[in-house]
Amino acid sequence: MVVIYMNSNIIISLSSIAISLYFYIGSSNFPSGSSDGVPSVSFFPRIVSIVIIILSLVLLISEFKTKRNYFKLSEEKKENLLPFILTIIIIGVCLVLWLYIPFIPIMFLMLFSLSLVYKQKLLNAVIYSSTLSILIYYIFNKIFNVVLNL
Amino acid sequence: MSWFQILGNLLDPSVFIYLVMGVITGMITGSLPGLTATMSVAIITPLTLWLSPEQGFAMLIGVFNSAIWAGGISAILLNTPGTPASIATTFDGYPLVKMGKGKLALGINVVYSVIGGLFGTVVLMTLAWPLSKFALKFGPPEYFTLAIFGISIMVSVSEKSMVKGLMVGFLGLLLSTIGLDPMRATPRFTFGNVNLMVGISFIPALIGLFGIGEILYQVYNKDKTKKTIVEDNNSKESGRLLVNFAEFVRLIPVTIVSSIISVVVGAIPGAGGDIASIICWDRAKKMSNKPEEFEHGSIEGLAATCVSNNAVLGGAMTTTMTLGIPGDSVNAVLIGSFMMYGVQPGPRMFIEHIDFVKSTMLLMFLAYLLILVFGLIFAQISSNVLKLKQEYIWTTVTLLCIVGSYSLNNAYLDVWIMFIAGILGFIFKMTDYPLGPLILGLLLGGLAESNLARSLSLSGGDMSVFFTRPISLGLILITTLSLVVPLIRKWREN
Numbered sequence: 087m088v089v090i091y092m093n094s095n096i097i098i099s100l101s102s103i104a105i106s107l108y109f110y111i112g113s114s115n116f117p118s119g120s121s122d123g124v125p126s127v128s129f130f131p132r133i134v135s136i137v138i139i140i141l142s143l144v145l146l147i148s149e150f151k152t153k154r155n156y157f158k159l160s161e162e163k164k165e166n167l168l169p170f171i172l173t174i175i176i177i178g179v180c181l182v183l184w185l186y187i188p189f190i191p192i193m194f195l196m197l198f199s200l201s202l203v204y205k206q207k208l209l210n211a212v213i214y215s216s217t218l219s220i221l222i223y224y225i226f227n228k229i230f231n232v233v234l235n236l
Numbered sequence: 237m238s239w240f241q242i243l244g245n246l247l248d249p250s251v252f253i254y255l256v257m258g259v260i261t262g263m264i265t266g267s268l269p270g271l272t273a274t275m276s277v278a279i280i281t282p283l284t285l286w287l288s289p290e291q292g293f294a295m296l297i298g299v300f301n302s303a304i305w306a307g308g309i310s311a312i313l314l315n316t317p318g319t320p321a322s323i324a325t326t327f328d329g330y331p332l333v334k335m336g337k338g339k340l341a342l343g344i345n346v347v348y349s350v351i352g353g354l355f356g357t358v359v360l361m362t363l364a365w366p367l368s369k370f371a372l373k374f375g376p377p378e379y380f381t382l383a384i385f386g387i388s389i390m391v392s393v394s395e396k397s398m399v400k401g402l403m404v405g406f407l408g409l410l411l412s413t414i415g416l417d418p419m420r421a422t423p424r425f426t427f428g429n430v431n432l433m434v435g436i437s438f439i440p441a442l443i444g445l446f447g448i449g450e451i452l453y454q455v456y457n458k459d460k461t462k463k464t465i466v467e468d469n470n471s472k473e474s475g476r477l478l479v480n481f482a483e484f485v486r487l488i489p490v491t492i493v494s495s496i497i498s499v500v501v502g503a504i505p506g507a508g509g510d511i512a513s514i515i516c517w518d519r520a521k522k523m524s525n526k527p528e529e530f531e532h533g534s535i536e537g538l539a540a541t542c543v544s545n546n547a548v549l550g551g552a553m554t555t556t557m558t559l560g561i562p563g564d565s566v567n568a569v570l571i572g573s574f575m576m577y578g579v580q581p582g583p584r585m586f587i588e589h590i591d592f593v594k595s596t597m598l599l600m601f602l603a604y605l606l607i608l609v610f611g612l613i614f615a616q617i618s619s620n621v622l623k624l625k626q627e628y629i630w631t632t633v634t635l636l637c638i639v640g641s642y643s644l645n646n647a648y649l650d651v652w653i654m655f656i657a658g659i660l661g662f663i664f665k666m667t668d669y670p671l672g673p674l675i676l677g678l679l680l681g682g683l684a685e686s687n688l689a690r691s692l693s694l695s696g697g698d699m700s701v702f703f704t705r706p707i708s709l710g711l712i713l714i715t716t717l718s719l720v721v722p723l724i725r726k727w728r729e730n
Contacts, residue, residue: 094667095400102403109410109425116422123697127422130685131413134406141403148399156667163457170456174659177448177634181651193638197631204627218632222639230265230279232643 094156095149099142106135106142172203189227189234193219242594245290246602254291255599258298259606263614265299266306266319268640273303273319274566275644281573289577290595296573297599298606300566304545305349305607309618312341312538314633316447316640320439321548323675324513324541326446331533339619343477344535345542346611348491352543353604355495356502356550360557361597367551368558371503376690377701381711382504383684386511388715389518390673401673404664408677409684411436418686419693431649438678440641444654445671447637449661451630456662458626477615479535487539490520498544502551510679514672516544518718531670546604553600557581557593 113128113135159166180196187195194215201211226232237245246252258280265276280299284292307319312329325345332341359367374382390405414425415435426432479487494516501512520540521530530537549566556567559582574581579589586593641654664671695701702708 094663098663098667098669099403102407105407106410109413112425116417116424117420123692123695124419124689125692127417127420127424130681130688131410131424134410134413138403138406138410141399141406145399145403159456162460166456166458169458170452173452173455173630177638177655181638181655184651185648193635197635200631200634201627204630206627214628214631218635222635225268226639226643230275230643232639233646234639234642 093149093152093154095145095152095154099146099149102138102142106138110135110139169203173200176200176203190219190223193222237591237594239594239598242591243598246294246595246598251290251294252602254287255294255298255602256606258295258300259302259603259610260298261295262299262302262304263306263607263610266303267309267618268636273300273307273321274569276300276303277566277569277573281569281576284573285576289592293573293577293592293596294599296570297596298603300570301353301546301549301600301603302607302610304549304566305345305353305542305611308345308349308542308545309342309614310636311446312345313338313618314447314629314636315450316443316633316637320442320510320679321513321545322541323442323446323510324517324672325538325545327517327531327541327672328534328537329541330450331531332535332538335533337476337533339477339615340479340535341538342615342619343612344479344538346608346615347478348487348539348542349546350604350608350611351491352495352498353546353549353607354601355543356499356547356553357597357600357604358550359499359547360550360554360600364554364558367499367503368555370500371551371555372559373707374504375705376687376694377705377708378711379504380684380687380691381702381708381715382511383680383687385711385715385718386515386680387676387684388719389514390676397668400669404669404671405673405677408674408679409681410677412678412681413685418682419689429649431647435682436678437641437644437647437650437653439644440650440654441657441678442675443637443641444657445661445664445674447633448655448658449665449671451633452658452662453665454626455630456666477612483535487536489523490536490540491543493519493523494540494543495547498547499551499554502548503555504551512548513541513544514676516540522718522721550600553596557585557596 109131113131116127118126118128176196176199180192180199183195184192197215197218198211201215202208206214223234227234246255261280262273262276265279266273276299277296280296284295287295304319304321307317307322308325308329311317311322311325312333315326315330317323317326329341329345332338387405387409390401412435414432416422416433417424423433497516497519498512501515517530517537517540520536521527521534524530524534524536526534526536552567556571571581574585577592579585579592637654637658638651641650642648644650661671663669664674691701692699702712
């Protein structure tokens with residue numbers, strides 16, 4: 087019996103095939119036909135999609151028997167998993183909230199939360215987060231005219 | 237006026253001080269991710285309206301030259317390119333930092349940027365006409381083959397697995413098809429989102445892949461015993477800012493080749509420092525006796541990209557000044573500034589405003605001398621960033637990545653592109669998928685597709701157009717060689 091190990095390469099290959107198929111099939115909706123030698127709108131995405139599918143299949147075939155976990159953490163690094171997940175969640179949530187909350191408070195909140203996740207001292211976290219969010223706002227908004235909602 | 241009289245005028249404190257201010261401003265803006273050299277010059281231009289033409293242009297040239305060099309600072313220290321031209325600087329700059337040679341990396345960035353910049357300026361002063369005439373011979377078939385040559389470098393930057401590198405590179409090419417079709421303006425894969433009509437923003441993707449991706453990687457792999465991002469901060473090696481004599485000699489061939497390639501690439505309209513530095517990095521790797529060091533902290537790789545980023549400016553200015561055609565986006569903004577001062581770039585500029593032409597050339601020269609002085613001082617100071625606790629660096633870089641990606645177009649979508657690219661960057665890094673090819677694909681996809689279509693349109697669909705033009709044929713031959721030689725080398729090794 088052939089055992090297939092779902093390692094990261096298999097998942098990435100399958101995802102690449104899925105994305106390429108989406109682009110290939112999606113390009114069938116574009117106006118077809120070429121004129122004056124100019125390739126059709128779908129020509130380039132289709133060619134590239136086919137190449138990706140071929141490369142993904144090559145990777146899939148060469149990897150499906152390989153048992154390898156790229157994300158495996160050693161015992162002493164296992165505690166990094168929680169800060170890692172929290173980092174992604176905090177950044178994602180703050181980006182969503184940025185639509186509703188002005189720049190300085192939301193960036194303060196993000197920096198402060200991240201500092202706590204990284205086990206910084208509370209007072210240091212408050213001083214650092216407030217100073218940096220205000221400083222960055224001042225540099226980008228007041229000096230370089232980047233429109234950041236206050 | 238003679239060159240010496242003009243030099244005397246420029247060294248007058250009332251003018252020189254503005255050049256210094258420009259260099260310092262460019263240094264700050266260039267080192268901040270998201271603030272490109274183009275944006276810096278565009279921001280400063282209105283401020284120079286109140287100044288005399290000499291003062292105003294001194295400031296603009298200072299910003300222009302300095303911002304490109306300073307883009308390498310964040311690329312080296314934070315693995316986040318300050319400007320698109322410094323993408324390739326991350327390949328070896330950041331690994332050098334991790335090896336505890338951050339100061340040396342910053343020193344190489346300063347010295348070799350200055351060498352490249354001075355070389356480009358000398359070329360501008362001496363070979364302006366023939367170089368710009370050569371650059372004008374580039375039509376769609378030449379641009380297409382140039383893009384294909386750039387894409388072929390994917391093989392070089394796919395060290396661990398060629399299949400993985402090519403796969404990621406073609407994914408970049410596929411993503412570059414998002415947006416309006418270059419010939420018929422048909423929307424492709426935009427999901428009805430107006431912001432996606434212009435395609436996936438390249439710089440936010442770049443900031444995310446290298447900046448956020450690296451931070452997530454460091455958080456995931458945090459070593460409790462390590463407080464800073466460098467391995468050894470107190471060794472003799474970590475205190476060195478300049479290359480030693482043996483290293484200097486070793487870097488001479490790379491410097492010469494990179495300077496020549498970059499000036500020629502810079503003179504071609506639309507081909508900027510990003511493309512030139514990747515090509516030069518690849519050339520340096522092929523020339524090197526120690527190719528295995530590349531992507532792991534090679535001083536040759538770093539020097540090649542630093543030389544290239546700045547030598548390209550001389551080439552780009554050549555086309556801008558002699559023909560009035562901008563070599564890249566920064567030069568397009570500079571043309572506007574020329575016109576603001578009543579000078580129309582083009583052949584007549586060399587007759588009607590010859591003093592202005594000489595002033596510009598000398599200002600570029602002086603700006604690089606100032607960069608050498610300020611750069612080495614700034615390198616000493618900025619290397620202290622490496623002594624900060626890594627948690628402070630992570631949070632600061634996260635905020636800079638968010639603001640940097642947003643500030644480019646004031647677009648919220650760009651921040652999400654950056655964030656998603658960051659997560660992808662982390663996954664690719666963990667699973668040994670090189671990021672370089674993805675960037676190459678994104679960068680060159682549009683150039684390749686649009687010029688393929690234009691070439692075939694011109695030739696009525698006849699593919700022989702790529703083989704009958706000498707420059708295009710030459711580029712095809714170089715591409716074939718660069719693809720075949722590594723394969724033969726690998727086959728021989730086996």
